[in-house]
Amino acid sequence: MKVTMVDLVVQYQQIKEEIDEAIHSVLDSGHFVFGKTNGEFEKRFAEYHGVKHALGCASGTDALQLSMMALGLEKGDEIISVPMTFVATVEVMVLLGLRPVFVDIDPKTYCIDPGQIESKITGKTKAIVPVHLYGQSADMDPIMDIAAKHGLFVIEDCAQAIGATYKGRKTCTMANAGCISFFPGKNLGAYGDAGAVLTDDDDLAERIIKVRNHGSENKYDHKYLGVNSRLDTIQAAVLGVKLKYIDTWNEMRRNNGARYTELLSGLENVVCPYTAPENTHTYHQYTIQVEDRDGLREFLSKKEIATGLHYPIPLHLQPAYKYLGYGEGDFPVSERASRSVLSLPMYPELPRGHQDYVVEQIQAYYRIHEQAMV
Numbered sequence: 486m487k488v489t490m491v492d493l494v495v496q497y498q499q500i501k502e503e504i505d506e507a508i509h510s511v512l513d514s515g516h517f518v519f520g521k522t523n524g525e526f527e528k529r530f531a532e533y534h535g536v537k538h539a540l541g542c543a544s545g546t547d548a549l550q551l552s553m554m555a556l557g558l559e560k561g562d563e564i565i566s567v568p569m570t571f572v573a574t575v576e577v578m579v580l581l582g583l584r585p586v587f588v589d590i591d592p593k594t595y596c597i598d599p600g601q602i603e604s605k606i607t608g609k610t611k612a613i614v615p616v617h618l619y620g621q622s623a624d625m626d627p628i629m630d631i632a633a634k635h636g637l638f639v640i641e642d643c644a645q646a647i648g649a650t651y652k653g654r655k656t657c658t659m660a661n662a663g664c665i666s667f668f669p670g671k672n673l674g675a676y677g678d679a680g681a682v683l684t685d686d687d688d689l690a691e692r693i694i695k696v697r698n699h700g701s702e703n704k705y706d707h708k709y710l711g712v713n714s715r716l717d718t719i720q721a722a723v724l725g726v727k728l729k730y731i732d733t734w735n736e737m738r739r740n741n742g743a744r745y746t747e748l749l750s751g752l753e754n755v756v757c758p759y760t761a762p763e764n765t766h767t768y769h770q771y772t773i774q775v776e777d778r779d780g781l782r783e784f785l786s787k788k789e790i791a792t793g794l795h796y797p798i799p800l801h802l803q804p805a806y807k808y809l810g811y812g813e814g815d816f817p818v819s820e821r822a823s824r825s826v827l828s829l830p831m832y833p834e835l836p837r838g839h840q841d842y843v844v845e846q847i848q849a850y851y852r853i854h855e856q857a858m859v
């Protein structure tokens with residue numbers, strides 16, 4: 486049996502009629518950039534989160550960059566974040582001349598450890614970027630308290646956690662700005678690249694609207710330095726259809742996650758994902774920790790089971806970020822996680838038979854392994 490990490494076609498087939506109609510209505514309108522559909526989607530997306538503004542853009546990476554530009558962060562400013570994340574979180578900082586300053590993650594949630602933030606704050610620190618990794622929120626209250634005490638901005642990287650909650654509040658709504666990715670494999674995925682920034686701050690929203698469109702106040706009137714990062718109207722139409730289903734799909738992911746945890750519970754060698762009591766998890770990834778990760782991964786691959794590594798090398802050890810001056814041993818929790826995490830196939834429609842097969846093969850691996858040790 487071949488088991489893939491995700492299956493985007495099965496979901497499309499279920500909503501094909503609605504999607505095709507929405508795409509064709511954009512084609513018929515002739516408005517492909519900033520069409521009426523964009524405004525409609527942004528309004529509904531803001532309502533879904535209970536925030537004032539949702540601003541579409543070209544990707545989750547751009548959502549982060551637009552937020553940093555619109556908040557007025559400048560060359561040399563320091564931003565505190567984590568090395569255990571997708572590279573985009575930090576890449577945009579460097580492109581803007583900002584300096585990433587890392588702190589380690591919590592060993593259970595894999596999100597930023599708030600207890601380590603304050604000691605990294607200097608006169609140059611301007612912002613904190615917590616990443617809601619794998620689909621659950623970072624511990625936001627202490628982060629927001631530290632930010633308020635030191636006058637820092639907070640930008641939530643919600644690329645993996647749309648619809649997740651923290652103490653009953655949706656992620657992406659708790660800070661100055663929240664950044665979403667609609668990459669196709671994300672919980673709310675477009676059919677191409679797309680992203681959005683959420684904010685309650687009217688002035689920040691105004692600036693983002695300009696910065697995403699070459700900094701234009703009016704056409705050919707460039708008040709700010711900007712970029713071209715608009716949400717493609719066809720993607721806005723796709724997302725408008727899919728938004729209706731996001732809570733159902735997240736619930737299906739949660740059920741799949743709970744089922745994995747139940748089926749894997751007898752295995753001593755496997756650490757299943759932990760959900761903090763104040764959180765609801767959206768299982769963008771169902772990520773286990775195991776000791777012999779690479780051996781298990783190879784075994785599963787031979788059984789035609791796909792798995793993912795999120796992430797195999799923490800950013801402070803990546804060649805592109807060596808110049809920051811960090812080395813092996815500086816962030817032991819991230820380093821340990823990067824050696825032992827393994828993401829299993831996860832998507833709302835994941836067939837039970839596939840899940841059973843994945844778990845059977847993990848069990849088989851440890852049976853063989855243990856027999857060899859005796």
Ligand SMILES: Cc1ncc(COP(=O)(O)O)c(C=O)c1O
Nearest residue numbers: 544545546571573574644666668
């Ligand atoms: C944590 C995190 N931040 C940012 C991004 C960037 O989003 P995009 O791929 O839409 O640019 C991703 C996407 O994988 C991500 O996982």
